[in-house]
Amino acid sequence: xxxxxxxxxxxxxxxxxxxxxxxxxxxxxxxxxxxxxxxxxxxxxxxxxxxxxxxxxxxxxxxxxxxxxxxxxxxxxxxxxxxxxxxxxxxxxxxxxxxxxxxxxxxxxxxxxxxxxxxxxxxxxxxxxxxxxxxxxxxxxxxxxxxxxxxxxxxxxxxxxxxxxxxxxxxxxxxxxxxxxxxxxxxxxxxxxxxxxxxxxxxxxxxxxxxxxxxxxxxxxxxxxxxxxxxxxxxxxxxxxxxxxxxxxxxxxxxxxxxxxxxxxxxxxxxxxxxxxxxxxxxxxxx
Amino acid sequence: xxxxxxxxxxxxxxxxxxxxxxxxxxxxxxxxxxxxxxxxxxxxxxxxxxxxxxxxxxxxxxxxxxxxxxxxxxxxxxxxxxxxxxxxxxxxxxxxxxxxxxxxxxxxxxxxxxxxxxxxxxxxxxxxxxxxxxxxxxxxxxxxxxxxxxxxxxxxxxxxxxxxxxxxxxxxxxxxxxxxxxxxxxxxxxxxxxxxxxxxxxxxxxxxxxxxxxxxxxxxxxxxxxxxxxxxxxx
Ligand SMILES: Nc1ncnc2c1ncn2[C@@H]1O[C@H](COP(=O)(O)OP(=O)(O)OP(=O)(O)O)[C@@H](O)[C@H]1O
Ligand SMILES: [Mg+2]
Numbered sequence: 397x398x399x400x401x402x403x404x405x406x407x408x409x410x411x412x413x414x415x416x417x418x419x420x421x422x423x424x425x426x427x428x429x430x431x432x433x434x435x436x437x438x439x440x441x442x443x444x445x446x447x448x449x450x451x452x453x454x455x456x457x458x459x460x461x462x463x464x465x466x467x468x469x470x471x472x473x474x475x476x477x478x479x480x481x482x483x484x485x486x487x488x489x490x491x492x493x494x495x496x497x498x499x500x501x502x503x504x505x506x507x508x509x510x511x512x513x514x515x516x517x518x519x520x521x522x523x524x525x526x527x528x529x530x531x532x533x534x535x536x537x538x539x540x541x542x543x544x545x546x547x548x549x550x551x552x553x554x555x556x557x558x559x560x561x562x563x564x565x566x567x568x569x570x571x572x573x574x575x576x577x578x579x580x581x582x583x584x585x586x587x588x589x590x591x592x593x594x595x596x597x598x599x600x601x602x603x604x605x606x607x608x609x610x611x612x613x614x615x616x617x618x619x620x621x622x623x624x625x626x627x628x629x630x631x632x633x634x635x636x637x638x639x640x641x642x643x644x645x646x647x648x649x650x651x652x653x654x655x656x657x658x659x660x661x662x663x664x665x666x667x668x669x670x671x672x673x674x675x676x677x678x679x680x681x682x683x
Numbered sequence: 684x685x686x687x688x689x690x691x692x693x694x695x696x697x698x699x700x701x702x703x704x705x706x707x708x709x710x711x712x713x714x715x716x717x718x719x720x721x722x723x724x725x726x727x728x729x730x731x732x733x734x735x736x737x738x739x740x741x742x743x744x745x746x747x748x749x750x751x752x753x754x755x756x757x758x759x760x761x762x763x764x765x766x767x768x769x770x771x772x773x774x775x776x777x778x779x780x781x782x783x784x785x786x787x788x789x790x791x792x793x794x795x796x797x798x799x800x801x802x803x804x805x806x807x808x809x810x811x812x813x814x815x816x817x818x819x820x821x822x823x824x825x826x827x828x829x830x831x832x833x834x835x836x837x838x839x840x841x842x843x844x845x846x847x848x849x850x851x852x853x854x855x856x857x858x859x860x861x862x863x864x865x866x867x868x869x870x871x872x873x874x875x876x877x878x879x880x881x882x883x884x885x886x887x888x889x890x891x892x893x894x895x896x897x898x899x900x901x902x903x904x905x906x907x908x909x910x911x912x913x914x915x916x917x918x
Binding site: 559562563565566568569570572573574575576577578579580 | 735736737756757758761762766767769773775776777778782785786787789790791831835
């Protein structure tokens with residue numbers, strides 16, 4: 397029963413990792429950009445949530461109404477104003493620039509919010525739980541997992557059933573020809589980044605309700621997100637969810653064996669899958 | 684003489700240090716079908732890329748409907764009713780046949796062309812509409828590429844070597860369909876290696892040689908000798 401519990405808790409944790417990863421997966425799929433600052437944007441979203449909840453007294457989940465569009469606007473402006481200029485045949489400039497963004501964000505957050513760990517108050521949601529077949533499930537982890545499934549489903553639906561998704565895929569396939577079809581790739585990339593940071597906002601708020609956070613934790617979230625994307629296979633959002641779950645389960649099962657092994661066993665699972673399936677489990681894009 | 688719809692004036696084009704076009708002067712009249720011929724590497728595709736805005740130009744080198752479009756981005760040129768069937772078809776592999784056609788309509792221009800009209804022109808595409816475009820035969824892919832350009836309801840359509848790599852019977856089918864496509868007041872530029880095909884569908888012809896216009900004339904009066912001299916540069 398303890399093992400089953402570890403697996404179930406890990407699966408639910410995987411939902412959070414999938415939310416960390418979805419934005420990364422999306423922008424890599426559309427524009428082959430790897431955003432090193434992604435984890436810091438998650439933390440930025442958590443702090444924005446904190447500011448909104450303390451200023452207005454809103455519940456953190458309601459703060460999403462403000463934080464999601466705010467992050468979306470930041471994403472669009474950032475893409476049009478800065479990141480588009482770094483895209484080209486060379487992969488290095490976007491890596492360097494987003495690394496720079498990561499440093500700037502961390503220091504900015506440190507300046508504004510200090511290094512003290514913070515947490516968002518979500519009242520009963522933090523501790524509520526219910527029993528299913530002998531297992532005790534927290535409402536927050538279950539909610540997080542449900543949100544992750546809904547977000548991935550929504551992104552997948554957008555990709556394959558809307559004009560925007562068609563534009564994303566066309567630009568990803570062939571930028572020049574997409575431009576000939578009247579699609580301005582700079583705008584499409586801006587919209588993709590807006591969507592990615594909108595999802596990041598959801599991830600950041602759920603993170604900030606679940607655990608305490610400080611300006612330095614972005615790098616760790618980036619790694620978890622990366623690992624989920626790579627395990628699942630590039631360009632496949634359902635694969636990213638599967639990757640998040642595998643990472644989450646590896647961590648909780650590892651922690652069950654020895655509490656010190658949680659993070660390590662996640663990385664080992666990642667390396668193992670990379671060794672047997674270098675393109676991840678369900679790749680759509682060849683790297 | 685009808686109003687020119689497109690004019691090029693002293694058009695140069697460069698790839699880095701390499702110059703691919705030298706002072707090209709050319710014009711297309713409203714409703715006209717123009718042929719451009721020339722050997723491999725003469726600069727035909729480069730000229731198409733310059734016109735459509737995929738290559739950047741100096742100001743006032745290209746005028747379309749009396750507007751200077753030289754410095755516009757490709758999507759802005761497309762919005763103005765200029766569409767291209769690119770060399771090598773270049774369909775979007777992640778999109779189904781239907782989606783490839785739909786994306787052509789992204790520019791939002793009104794006109795006779797719709798999904799139904801394209802399916803009527805190429806019925807096989809209706810049968811294959813939900814397939815990935817890469818699963819079609821070469822000829823069917825070319826039909827998608829043509830349909831995709833038509834969906835934009837362009838005033839001027841550029842065809843870059845639509846017969847490249849296709850079986851003769853399929854080339855014949857596609858050329859037989861051309862008059863029905865180009866009718867209704869549309870103008871067209873047809874780039875073609877097959878000289879007699881090019882001459883048979885066009886009213887005027889230009890020949891490019893090493894980035895320069897080496898011949899210009901009416902398709903039904905240019906002589907074989909003039910063409911081979913312009914084509915190969917043999918005196
Ligand atoms: N991307 C590029 N970078 C550098 N040089 C190029 C590039 N594309 C074309 N060229 C050069 O420009 C010249 C013209 O090429 P272009 O493709 O326009 O010829 P073309 O007339 O279309 O030939 P083809 O009949 O083979 O299609 C050639 O010398 C070619 O090598
Ligand atoms: Mg060519």
